[in-house]
Amino acid sequence: MDPKEQPDLTAVLVSAYGLLGAVLERLPVGQVTINYRARVGDQVLFVKHYQGSEADLGAERAAVDQAQLAGIHQVPVASVRSSVNGDTVVRQDGIAVSVWEWVPGAVVEDGLNPAQQRAAGAILGRIHTAFADHPAGSGPSAKLEKWLRPDIDKLEAAAVKLLGIAGERAQRDAFDEQALRTLAERRAVLHRIPELLDGLPPLTTQVLHGDYSAVNLLFKGDELTAVLDFLPPDPFLVAYELGRIAFDPRTVVLDEDWIAAGVNLVGAYLETNPHVPTADVTACARVALLQLMTSLYGVKQHYLKPGLLQEDLDQFWLLRHAAAQRLLAGLGDVESALARAAHHR
Numbered sequence: 001m002d003p004k005e006q007p008d009l010t011a012v013l014v015s016a017y018g019l020l021g022a023v024l025e026r027l028p029v030g031q032v033t034i035n036y037r038a039r040v041g042d043q044v045l046f047v048k049h050y051q052g053s054e055a056d057l058g059a060e061r062a063a064v065d066q067a068q069l070a071g072i073h074q075v076p077v078a079s080v081r082s083s084v085n086g087d088t089v090v091r092q093d094g095i096a097v098s099v100w101e102w103v104p105g106a107v108v109e110d111g112l113n114p115a116q117q118r119a120a121g122a123i124l125g126r127i128h129t130a131f132a133d134h135p136a137g138s139g140p141s142a143k144l145e146k147w148l149r150p151d152i153d154k155l156e157a158a159a160v161k162l163l164g165i166a167g168e169r170a171q172r173d174a175f176d177e178q179a180l181r182t183l184a185e186r187r188a189v190l191h192r193i194p195e196l197l198d199g200l201p202p203l204t205t206q207v208l209h210g211d212y213s214a215v216n217l218l219f220k221g222d223e224l225t226a227v228l229d230f231l232p233p234d235p236f237l238v239a240y241e242l243g244r245i246a247f248d249p250r251t252v253v254l255d256e257d258w259i260a261a262g263v264n265l266v267g268a269y270l271e272t273n274p275h276v277p278t279a280d281v282t283a284c285a286r287v288a289l290l291q292l293m294t295s296l297y298g299v300k301q302h303y304l305k306p307g308l309l310q311e312d313l314d315q316f317w318l319l320r321h322a323a324a325q326r327l328l329a330g331l332g333d334v335e336s337a338l339a340r341a342a343h344h345r
Helices: 003-015 057-072 114-131 142-147 152-167 172-199 238-246 249-254 258-272 278-282 284-293 297-306 310-343
Strands: 023-026 033-040 041-052 090-092 095-102 217-220 223-227
Touching: 003 041, 003 090, 003 095, 003 297, 033 258, 057 114, 057 249, 095 152, 114 238, 114 258, 152 172, 152 238, 152 297, 172 284, 172 297, 172 310, 238 258, 238 278, 238 284, 249 258, 258 310, 278 284, 278 310, 297 310
Parallel strands: none
Antiparallel strands: 023 033, 033 041, 041 095, 090 095, 217 223
């Protein structure tokens, strides 16, 4: 933690929350916010420090509302601690924060085991059922229209630019060499994106969690203790969120039987969201693949604008790229397995 930052942040916790004597420990998590464990007497709290004066606190409050709504529907979530004025997100003296009750558990870094897969799938089904009739879900999705029409030329130009930066370094390190290889491999398959998009059936759009990924799930053993970091309500593809967690890059790369693992999670999802259309289930791996293939997240930050925890982003790029390669090669088998799961629900 920047030593100049702690006094300002603790002062906000005192004046806005009445939390005297908070001892803050910065946590090595989060690419958008700086996060802390706060000890106040015998209390343990989680403090989220939003970065920059441009942080949209209205959107952040809407995200908090989504977490609270999910909690009403028996989704395990962290409880937000309101300020003395009843606010869920506070900005004071240029510092924006939210405070949450601490939830025991940890992020699973090396892929979910079968019981954890089923827990993650079941809870996602519960979230989608709870949000299916969300008023923000009506009407067209501008985000979806853009997603369905990726600019392949722009993607290729970005890959070429990054290849140039990495290749022109006088002294290349191990990541530079990996970037040169993976960016070249990605560039070589960009032409496959239109045919993958053409193979998509009509799909369901609704309000989702928004960022339902392994880093936002806390487990204590096989129990999913909390779903974190909901996003503001913004309708998108059910298949996107289902495919993203069922075929999480950690699962696809690290689990030898990754297709069965993904289908296991989907099966649990169908138990709590049994009315989801078959097309959303069978297409979820293809949607996850398209998301990976059209993203340079991680490597782009490395060479253009490093993130808060760039080493993590470097490894995430390599993991996501490997997952995209494996998904692309095995897509036919994956979609056949998903079709069987949807049929036998």
